[in-house]
Amino acid sequence: MKQVDLSRDNLAxxxxxxxxxxxxxxxxxxxxxxxxxxKGIGGDDAFxxxxxxxxxVVLSVALGAMFFTIxxxxxxxxxxxxxxxxxxxxxxxxxxxxxxxxxxxxxVATGKGGHLFPWADYxxxxxxxxxxxxxxxxxxxxxxxxxxxxFTIWAVIARFYFRLSRRQDASGDYRITNTMQWFAPxxxxxxxxxxxxxxxxxxxxxQPKWFSTMFGVYFFAVSVxxxxxCVLVLVYFLQRAGRVREAITREHYHDLGKxxxxxxxxxWAYIGFSQYMLIWYANIxxxxxxxxxxxxxxxxxxxHILIFGHFVLPFLLLVSRWPKxxxxxxxxxxxxxxxxLCVDVYWLVIPTVPEVALAEAETYDQLVAAVTxxxxxxxLNVVDFVLPVSMLSLLLSGxxxxxxxxxxxxxxxxxxSESMSFENY
Amino acid sequence: xxNTPLVSTRERIWGYAAEFTSPAAITSAAKKVxxxxxxxxxxxxxxxxxxxxxxxxxxxxxxxxxVFFGGMTGTMLAIFLQVFTNSLEVNxxxxxxxxxxxxxxxxKPLISAPAFVPVMFEVTVLLSALTTVSxxxxxxxLPCLYHPVLKSKKLARITDDRFYLVIEARDPQFKDEATRSxxxxxxxxxxxxxEP
Numbered sequence: 262m263k264q265v266d267l268s269r270d271n272l273a274x275x276x277x278x279x280x281x282x283x284x285x286x287x288x289x290x291x292x293x294x295x296x297x298x299x300k301g302i303g304g305d306d307a308f309x310x311x312x313x314x315x316x317x318v319v320l321s322v323a324l325g326a327m328f329f330t331i332x333x334x335x336x337x338x339x340x341x342x343x344x345x346x347x348x349x350x351x352x353x354x355x356x357x358x359x360x361x362x363x364x365x366x367x368x369v370a371t372g373k374g375g376h377l378f379p380w381a382d383y384x385x386x387x388x389x390x391x392x393x394x395x396x397x398x399x400x401x402x403x404x405x406x407x408x409x410x411x412f413t414i415w416a417v418i419a420r421f422y423f424r425l426s427r428r429q430d431a432s433g434d435y436r437i438t439n440t441m442q443w444f445a446p447x448x449x450x451x452x453x454x455x456x457x458x459x460x461x462x463x464x465x466x467x468q469p470k471w472f473s474t475m476f477g478v479y480f481f482a483v484s485v486x487x488x489x490x491c492v493l494v495l496v497y498f499l500q501r502a503g504r505v506r507e508a509i510t511r512e513h514y515h516d517l518g519k520x521x522x523x524x525x526x527x528x529w530a531y532i533g534f535s536q537y538m539l540i541w542y543a544n545i546x547x548x549x550x551x552x553x554x555x556x557x558x559x560x561x562x563x564x565h566i567l568i569f570g571h572f573v574l575p576f577l578l579l580v581s582r583w584p585k586x587x588x589x590x591x592x593x594x595x596x597x598x599x600x601x602l603c604v605d606v607y608w609l610v611i612p613t614v615p616e617v618a619l620a621e622a623e624t625y626d627q628l629v630a631a632v633t634x635x636x637x638x639x640x641l642n643v644v645d646f647v648l649p650v651s652m653l654s655l656l657l658s659g660x661x662x663x664x665x666x667x668x669x670x671x672x673x674x675x676x677x678s679e680s681m682s683f684e685n686y
Numbered sequence: 687x688x689n690t691p692l693v694s695t696r697e698r699i700w701g702y703a704a705e706f707t708s709p710a711a712i713t714s715a716a717k718k719v720x721x722x723x724x725x726x727x728x729x730x731x732x733x734x735x736x737x738x739x740x741x742x743x744x745x746x747x748x749x750x751x752x753v754f755f756g757g758m759t760g761t762m763l764a765i766f767l768q769v770f771t772n773s774l775e776v777n778x779x780x781x782x783x784x785x786x787x788x789x790x791x792x793x794k795p796l797i798s799a800p801a802f803v804p805v806m807f808e809v810t811v812l813l814s815a816l817t818t819v820s821x822x823x824x825x826x827x828l829p830c831l832y833h834p835v836l837k838s839k840k841l842a843r844i845t846d847d848r849f850y851l852v853i854e855a856r857d858p859q860f861k862d863e864a865t866r867s868x869x870x871x872x873x874x875x876x877x878x879x880x881e882p
Contacts, residue, residue, distance in 0.1 A: 534803060541800050544792060581750065684736060 270507040272668045277502045278661045286658035292651025296644050303642045306376040309368060313377065314610040315648035316361050317463065318487070318603055319656045321480070323358055324456055325488025326351035327415065328481075330422050331452060334438075334445035339679030340516055343508045343670045346426065347492060347499075350664040353423040354656055355415040361652060362408065365463075370405050378404075380469040391470045391547075399469055407462055411455045418448045423663065426671050433673040456481060464609050471551040475536040482532050483609075486525035486571075487602045493517050493595035495660070497588055499669070508670045508681065511586050515685050518585030518594075525598055526579060529605075530572040554612040557629065559639040563608050571601040603649050611645075700834040700882040701727075701854040702866055703841060704874035709735040712849040715872040716741040719851065722868065726857035730835060730844040749821055756817025757810045764809035765802065772796045834880050841878065852880065 300308035326348045333341045333348075368374045375382025380392050380399040387393065397403075422441060429437040457477030465476050473479075493514070500506050540548045555564050575594060584590045671677065706712040709731070716729055720743040729738055770776065773786040774796070788796055823829070835841055835852060844850055851874075853865055869877045 534800075538800050538803065542792065542794075580754070686734075686736075686739070 267508055267670065267672065271504050272508065272670050272672065274504065274661060274664055274669065277504070278665050282658050282661040282665065284658075285654040285661070289651045289653075289655035289658055292647050292654065296647040296651060299644050299647065302644060303640075307642060308644060309365065309377050310611060311642065311644045311648050313365055313463065314607055314645065315652045316358075316365070317610060318606045318649045319354075319361070319652045320358060320459075321484035321602070321606065322487035322491045322653075322656060323352055323354045323419075324415065324452075325484040325486070326492070327355060327419050327422075328449075328452060328456075328485060329488055329492075331418070331445050331448045334422075334442045335449055337442060337676075339676040340513070340683045342674045342676050342680035343505070343510075344492065344496065344513055344517065345674075346667070346669055346671050347495060347660075347664070348488070349419075349423045349426055350660050351488070351492065351495075351656070352419040353663040354659040355412070355419040357659060358656075359412040359416070361655070362412070366405065366408055369401060372401065374401075378466055378469070380466060389470075395469060399466055404462060404466075407458060411459045411462075414451050414455045418451065422448075426674075427667045429673050430668055430671060431673075435675045438675055453481075456484065467610065468551055468613070470547055473536055473540070473548075473551070475532060479529075479532050479536060482524060482529040483602065483605055486521070486529055486598060486605070489517055489521040489525055490595040490598035490602060493521065494592055494599060495657075497592035497595075500588070505669050510681070511588065512683055512685050513680075514588055514591050515582075515585045518579060518591045521595060521598065522575070522579040522585070526572060526575045530568075530576075533567075553628070555608065560608075560612050563604065563639050567601070567605055567608060570597075571605060575601075599653075607645065611639075698881050699855050699862065700880045701852050701860075702869050703835070703838070703850045703852045703878040703880055704869040704872060705840075705843075705876045705878065706849040706851065706874055707847075709738070709849065711873070712851055713738055713741045715851055715874070718872055719853065722859070724853055724857050724859055726854040726860075728852050728854075730841070730850045730852065732845055732847060732849070735849075747825065749818065749825065752821045753814050753817050756821075757814035760810040760813030761806050763813070764806040767809075768802045768805060769797055834882055838878060838880055840876075841880075848875075850878075 296308075296311075303311070329341075329348045330345060330352055332338070333345050365374075365377070369378060369381050372381070372383070375385065378399075379385050380395065381401055381404070385392060386396060386400075392399065421444070425437050425441050428434075457480070460477050460480035464480065465471065465473065496505070496509055496514075496517075500509065537552065540552060554560060575598060578584055578594050584594065674680075704715065706715060712729055712731065713735060716738060719727055720741065729735075729742060731738070770784075771786050772788060773784075774788065776784045776786070778784055786796075790796065791801070794801060835844075835850070841848075841850055851869070851872075853860060853869065857865075859865070866877055
C-alpha cells in the first residue's frame with residue numbers, strides 16, 4: 262500500500278472558499294429576492310408551489326449527502342474516505358435548511374395552506390370522505406410536529422458526523438471512527454424513516470387522496486441522484502481551483518460515477534417504472550389520478566424528457582468504463598443529471614388537475630376534454646428557474662461556509678491510505 | 687553454457703517458468719518481458735497482484751462490448767417475442783399467415799409497452815449474463831482440461847507462496863537458450879523447464 266503523502270496537496274479552501282461563499286451566497290439571496298418580486302407572474306399559490314419545488318431540490322441533495330456519509334460508516338468503506346468530508350460538508354447544511362422551509366411551514370401552520378395541501382383546507386378536510394379518513398395523520402398540528410422532528414433528526418445526525426470527523430482531524434484518535442460506525446445503523450434507520458415520511462408529507466400529500474407505498478423509495482432515488490451528481494460537479498470544480506488534486510483520484514470519480522449510474526439512473530428508473538406499471542395495470546381511478554395530470558398536455562413531454570433524459574441517455578453515456586474515468590466527461594454528465602434532478606422534482610411537485618374538471622367529468626375522454634383548455638400542462642414561469650438556482654447557490658454557499666476552516670479530506674482517518682491507493686479493476 | 691544436456695530436449699520444451707518470491711519482483715520482471723516483445727507468456731500468482739495487468743501490458747478486454755450487444759439482442763428479442771405473439775395477423779414472408787395468441791388483460795391494448803417492459807428487462811439481463819459467461823469461457827480458452835503449468839510439481843506452489851512467470855515455446859521470439867538466460871537475467875529464484 263502506498264504511503265499517504267498529501268503534503269503537496271492543497272486541502273484547505275482558503276480564499277477560494279471565501280469568494281465562492283460570498284459570491285454564491287449573494288446570487289442566492291438576490292435570486293430569492295428577484296423571485297419574490299416576480300411572484301405576480303403566477304400568483305401566490307404558484308409561487309409557494311415553486312418554492313416547495315426548489316426547496317425539495319436542495320433538501321434532496323443534502324439528504325443524499327447525509328445518506329452517503331452514514332452509508333460509508335455502516336459499511337466501513339475505505340475507498341470513499343477522501344470524498345467523505347465534502348459529503349459531510351454538504352449534509353451539514355441540514356442544520357440551517359429549515360429556514361428555507363419556514364414560509365411553507367408558516368403557511369400551513371396558520372391554516373392558509375389549503376391551496377398547496379388540500380388536506381390543510383378546513384372546508385375540504387371536513388367534507389371529503391377520503392381526506393376525513395386520513396385526518397388522524399394529515400392534520401395541521403401533527404404535520405407541523407413531524408416537520409420539526411424531521412429537521413431535528415437531520416440536523417443532529419449531520420452535525421454529529423461532521424463534528425466527530427473534524428475532531429478526528431485534530432486528535433487522530435481512531436476510536437472516533439468506531440463511535441461514528443457504532444451510531445451509523447441507528448442513524449440510517451432514522452434517516453430512512455424521516456426521509457420516507459417527509460416525502461409523504463411534503464410531496465405525496467400535495468394530492469392527498471393518492472397514495473403509493475413506493476413513494477418514499479422514489480424520493481430516496483431522487484435524493485441520491487442529487488447527491489452523486491452534485492458532488493461530482495463540486496469535486497470537479499474544486500480540483501479545477503487547485504484543491505484536493507491528489508487526494509481525490511480518477512478512481513474516486515469512477516466509483517462515484519458507478520454509484521450515479523446505479524442509483525441515479527438505473528435504480529431511479531426501476532423504482533419509477535415499478536410504481537407506474539402497477540398503477541397502470543390496475544387502472545383504479547384513485548391511483549391513476551396522480552399520473553393523469555402528468556400525461557396531459559405539455560406534461561406528457563416533461564414525463565418523456567424524464568424517461569429519456571434521466572434514464573436512456575445517461576444509461577448509454579455511463580454504461581461504459583471510460584466516461585466515468587475521464588474527469589471532464591463524468592462532470593459534464595453529472596451536470597446534466599443535476600438538471601434532470603430539477604426536472605424530476607418539478608414533475609413531482611407542480612402538476613395538478615383542477616378539482617372542478619375532476620368533479621364534472623365522468624369518463625376519461627370527458628376529463629381530457631374538460632381539462633385540456635384549462636390551465637393544465639407545463640407553463641413557463643420564470644420563478645421556476647430562478648428559485649432552484651438561487652437555492653442551489655445557497656446550498657453551495659453553505660457548503661463552503663461549513664468547510665471553510667477544516668481540511669477537505671479527513672486527514673487522520675485510519676482508512677485514508679486505503680482510499681488513496683485503491684484501484685478499480 | 688557448460689551444463690548443456692547430452693540429449694537434446696528441444697522437442698520436449700513447452701516453455702520456461704521463472705520463480706519469484708514477491709509481487710514486486712514479478713511485477714518488475716513482467717515489465718521487462720513485455721518490453722522485450724514476448725507475446726505468448728503469462729504470470730501465475732497465488733492472489734491478484736495489483737498493477738500486474740498494467741505491467742504486463744494486457745489489453746482491455748472486449749467482453750463489455752460483447753455483453754452490450756448480447757443485452758441489446760435480448761431487448762430486441764423480448765420486443766419481437768411479445769409483439770409477434772400478441773399480433774392480430776402477420777403474413778410471414780408474405781406466404782405464411784400467423785394469427786397471434788391475443789391475450790387481452792384488463793382491457794389494455796394488445797400491444798402496450800408498459801406491460802412489455804418487465805419481460806424486456808428480464809430477457810436483457812438473461813442474455814447479458816449468458817453472453818458474459820459464454821464469452822468469458824471462449825476468450826479464456828475454457829474449458830481447458832490439461833495445462834502444462836499444472837503438470838510441474840514445483841509450480842504447485844503458485845497456489846501457495848510463489849509467483850511464476852511463464853514464457854511459452856510457441857512465442858515467435860522464443861529461442862531455447864536465449865530465452866532461458868533472459869529469464870535468468872530477471873533475477874528469479876530459479877528457472878524451470880516445462881514439458882508439454
